[in-house]
Each structure stands twice: as structure tokens, then as C-alpha cells.
Amino acid sequence: MILTNNSTRPIGLDISDLSIKLVQLNKRRDKIKIQALSKLNLLPGVIVNGEIKNKPELIKAIKKIIANPLYGKISSEEVVACLPESKTFIKLIEIQKSPNPLADIIGSEIEKNVPMELNEIYYDWQIIKELADKYLVLIGAAPKNIVNQYTEMFDEARLSPIALEIEPIAIARCLLKEEMSNSKAIMSGDKTKTNAGFNYGIIDIGANHTCMIFYSGDSILFTVSMPISGEEITVKISQALNLTKEQAEKAKIICGLDENKANGVIKDILGDTLKNLVEKIREAISFYENYFQQNGPLNQILLCGGGANIPNLEKIISQELSLEVKLGDALANLSEEKNKFDEIFMEKHTLNLKAVKLGSEDKQKNLSTKQNSSATFTTAFGLALRGILVDEL
Numbered sequence: 001m002i003l004t005n006n007s008t009r010p011i012g013l014d015i016s017d018l019s020i021k022l023v024q025l026n027k028r029r030d031k032i033k034i035q036a037l038s039k040l041n042l043l044p045g046v047i048v049n050g051e052i053k054n055k056p057e058l059i060k061a062i063k064k065i066i067a068n069p070l071y072g073k074i075s076s077e078e079v080v081a082c083l084p085e086s087k088t089f090i091k092l093i094e095i096q097k098s099p100n101p102l103a104d105i106i107g108s109e110i111e112k113n114v115p116m117e118l119n120e121i122y123y124d125w126q127i128i129k130e131l132a133d134k135y136l137v138l139i140g141a142a143p144k145n146i147v148n149q150y151t152e153m154f155d156e157a158r159l160s161p162i163a164l165e166i167e168p169i170a171i172a173r174c175l176l177k178e179e180m181s182n183s184k185a186i187m188s189g190d191k192t193k194t195n196a197g198f199n200y201g202i203i204d205i206g207a208n209h210t211c212m213i214f215y216s217g218d219s220i221l222f223t224v225s226m227p228i229s230g231e232e233i234t235v236k237i238s239q240a241l242n243l244t245k246e247q248a249e250k251a252k253i254i255c256g257l258d259e260n261k262a263n264g265v266i267k268d269i270l271g272d273t274l275k276n277l278v279e280k281i282r283e284a285i286s287f288y289e290n291y292f293q294q295n296g297p298l299n300q301i302l303l304c305g306g307g308a309n310i311p312n313l314e315k316i317i318s319q320e321l322s323l324e325v326k327l328g329d330a331l332a333n334l335s336e337e338k339n340k341f342d343e344i345f346m347e348k349h350t351l352n353l354k355a356v357k358l359g360s361e362d363k364q365k366n367l368s369t370k371q372n373s374s375a376t377f378t379t380a381f382g383l384a385l386r387g388i389l390v391d392e393l
Helices: 055-067 102-113 144-156 167-175 177-187 230-241 245-254 262-269 271-291 313-321 373-392
Strands: 011-015 019-028 031-041 078-083 089-096 121-130 134-143 160-166 200-205 210-216 219-226 300-304 324-327 346-352 366-372
Touching: 011 055, 011 373, 019 055, 019 373, 031 055, 031 373, 055 144, 078 144, 078 167, 078 373, 089 102, 102 121, 102 134, 121 144, 134 144, 134 160, 134 219, 144 160, 160 167, 160 373, 167 177, 167 200, 167 210, 167 219, 167 300, 167 373, 200 271, 210 271, 219 271, 230 245, 230 262, 230 271, 245 262, 245 346, 245 366, 262 271, 271 313, 300 313, 300 373, 313 324, 366 373
Parallel strands: 011 078, 078 160, 200 300, 300 324
Antiparallel strands: 011 019, 019 031, 089 134, 089 219, 121 134, 200 210, 210 219, 346 366
């Protein structure tokens, strides 16, 4: 008999326009551990706005990251991947009880709520809560052409996709401790679960897209796109100061919205972007308060994604909204030592101020910082955690 600690649980694979993140987890007794972890940048144009444009190059990159992860070893060919958030739809709806089977009603309700033709989408749904006169049902939908792109690609890569998830579901599963127990209850058919914890707003700031997720009463309620992305911020800094993209990226990471860094030059450049973002967050919160007032006010906003680490972003949003805002913990539902993966997560950035114009007081010195990039793995961890949940049911 051969004894092994290797997991057979599926790989969480987060594929975005610019990079791939990979996570495989293992569970020993009641401890969820990281078995494998990696990231790999994609060449420009391989994926554009969530659509696969260069399938051979993407397959090559996926095979590379699986064969040589930065940590650990992959021991499964099964994959849980996410569909691009900008191409998908998710919403909590109410369906009145009737003599007709619920499954027969779902199609017509999806037609009313999803901004896509029914014959052009794949959809799924879950009963989140059963009340006396109605059901609360979470519906999700994605275009067939996008789903087919990804399933065909995985087939050619000789991988078995056991699930293609809508990204906000994976994000919530990763960041929220209560989501783990609630997911188990829902997937096992326990419709009476009513452990209503905090009401959350989760803002995922990605390289090309930002999304705000509203979570309350054990479920995602709806999502809202936001007018900000990491790449747009970098381009704005680059154009304003005539910097290379690399210099602008470092200025964003090191200085961000900190008025004490580089005399606040970067913060001033991003002033309009931040103002617009805060206004859109206010509008989204107002929609939540108007249509979900029975759930109570938001308690907390969590930030995740690559742009979540912009210096002082959480502080300024918190001050503007008078709400608690904090960086989401991508390891919240794992049993790992705090600094065990610093070699992978911690990135050092140095900006040579002699090469850029950021104020006379700073010209004779460099600015440096160490940034924890674990927030960029949020989706990948959430996808990998799905394998833990399904295996336990």
C-alpha cells in the first residue's frame, strides 16, 4: 500500500486577460492547507475582455504553470475555473410559490431578469431560502459562446473542468468565513439555513475590470461594474507624467493615494478617478438600501484583486462613505501560518526618482515598498475551496 499526502481535489484556475493564478488545496483532518500555488503572466492578446483569442498560447501557458508551480506539486487533472465576470450575470430574485414546478418557472423568470436571450445562454440556479409564500433564488447565466470557448480549450489541454463558476461566487467563498458553512448547507439541500451575518460589499479591483458584490443573508444579492481598473490607473499616471508603463506601475504601487509619497503627485493625478469610484459606490449602496432595506445596512466593505493594495485606498473610501473598509484576507478559510508564503506573495518595488518628475524634494532618493500580493489570488483560492466543499457532501 502506498500512502500519500497528495490531494486529488481539483485545481482552482483563475484565468484573466493578463495572468493565470493556480491553487490546489488539501484537507488533513480539519485543516485546509495549500498543496500547490503559482502565477504566470500571459502575453498581451492571448485573452481580450475575457474572450480567448490565442488558444494554443493559452494552452501552452496552462500546461507550463501546472507542470512547474512556484510552490508544491499538482496532483490532479480536474479543474474548477471561473468565467470572466464581465461576461456573466448573477442576481438574487424572488419567485412566488405556485402549483407549477419551480423548475418550469425559472426559465421565464430568467428571461425577465437576465439581459441576454435565453437561447444564447447557459444558466443555473439555487434556492437560497424558502419562505411561506415565495422562494429566494440565486440565478447565474453566461453566454454559450464564452462557456464553449473555455470547455473546448480545457479539452484540448487534456484537463477535466468539473465546474465553471461565476467569479463573484468564488470571491465570496474565499473571503467570508460564514460562506463556507452556508455553502455546505445550501449544496446539501438544507433550505432552512438562516445564519445571517454581516452585510458585505466586496470590491474586486482587477487589472481590466472592477466589480462590487453585495452579499447579505447568506447570499450574493447582485453585482455592479465599477469605472476603475488597475491598467487604467497605470495608463493615467503614465500619460500625466510621461512615464513608461513600468515606471507608472511602480509609482501606483509605491505612492498610490498617499499624500506623503512624492509630494502627493500621484494622489492628485488619481483624484478624479477616485471621486468617480466613490460616487459609483454610493450609487450602488443606495440601490442596495432601496431594494434590500429589509436586510439592514452594509456593515463592511472588503477590497480584493490587484488594485486593492493601492496605498491609502481603503482609508479614503472609508472616510468618504463612513463605513469600515478593509483589505480582504485571501487565506481567511485556510489553516496556514501567516508568513509561510511570503516568498511568493511579497513583491518588492523600487522607484528611481531621478528618472521621473515627482517633486524636487524626492529627486535625490529612491522610494521602495514591499507589497503583499495575496489579494490577487482571491478568485483562485475560492475556486479551489469549491473542491473541498463538494468532497465533503
